[in-house]
Amino acid sequence: MNTAFSAVNPKASSKVDGLWRRLQFALLPPHCLLCGARGETLRDLCRACLADLALNRIACARCALPLAAPAALCGECLKNEPAFDATFVPYLYGHPLDLLLTKLKFGHSLAAGRVLAELWTAALRTALGDGAIAALPDAIVPVPLHSTRLRERGYNQALELAKPLAREFGLVLAPGLLRRTRATAAQSDLDAVARRKNLRGAFEVDADHAMPAHVALLDDVMTTGTTLREAARTLKRAGIARVDVWALARAPHRH
Incomplete structure (x- = not known):
């Protein structure tokens, strides 16, 4: 028997959340998490710090790798086609965005998570408006952590970032669809070949879960893309027709 998805009621959630946040900011005005200056509106x-965030303007359409000049695909995607179909990544990883991501990932900062979610929501709304994203997926699938890492950290930052996106755009959130079955070594310590070997067979799909036709595989940062390639390959093998990557x-x- 398939496990049915449960969608969020976005309109009701957005109204309640919006009212609560306006009350919060009326009592305690926002301040910049990066420099301490007064924050802007509801962020x-x-x-100044917002202006310092680097946008990923010229990038490979398939894997979002930043390019020096416009091109349909980067050399890596031409040589080794990824399992995912398209990628949406609005920012470049670097200062000061890396500080906010670190606050969320290792500092358990809910305020940083809220700022990051707001930035991502605004970027996604813009991408939908200008046609950079043709259609929303049926579901968002956060890249899962292995149970050992999840116990150490206490939460999955990809899931926490996915929640407000799902709520804002009325998308199904499917954190149980993909599982990480094997604890792996840190990817940052490995070369390209070792990264691929390290992640081979690290994911599996819950066969009892309802299978959407189109999903967005979501993570906070896309570094080499090796993790997302393996996760997308697993989803495709399970019968999901289209897998986009959102980071x-x-x-x-x-590297």
């Missing part, structure tokens, strides 16, 4: 980020930030260079 704990000042205008908030993209590392400028492969």
Whole structure:
């Protein structure tokens, strides 16, 4: 028997959340999490720090790797086609965005998570408006952590970032669809070949879960893309027709 998805009621949630946040900011005005200056409107980020965030303007359409000049695909995607179909990554990974991501990932900062979610929501709304994203997926699938890592950290930052996006755009959130079955070594310590071997067979799909036709595989940062390639390959093998990748930030260079 398939496990049915449960969608969020976005309109009701947005109205309640919006009213609660306006009351919060009326009592305690926002301040910039990066420099301490007064925040802007409903965001704990000042205008100057917001302007310092680097946009991923010229990038490979398939994997969002930043490019020096416009091109349909980067060399890596031409040589080794990824399992995912398209990628949406609005920012480059670097200062000061890396500080906010670190606050969320290792500092358990809910305020940083809220700022990052607001930035991502605004970028996604713009991408939908200008046609950079043709259609929303049926569901968002956060990249899962292995149970060991989840116990150490206490939460999955990809899931926490996915929640407000799902709520804002009325999308189904499917954190149980993909599982990480094997604890793996840190990817940052490995070369490209070792990264692929390290992640081979690290994911599996819950066969009892309802299978959407189109999903967005979501993570906070896309570095080399090796993790997302393996996760997308697993989803495709399970019968999901289209897998897009959504990440908030993209590392400028492969390591």
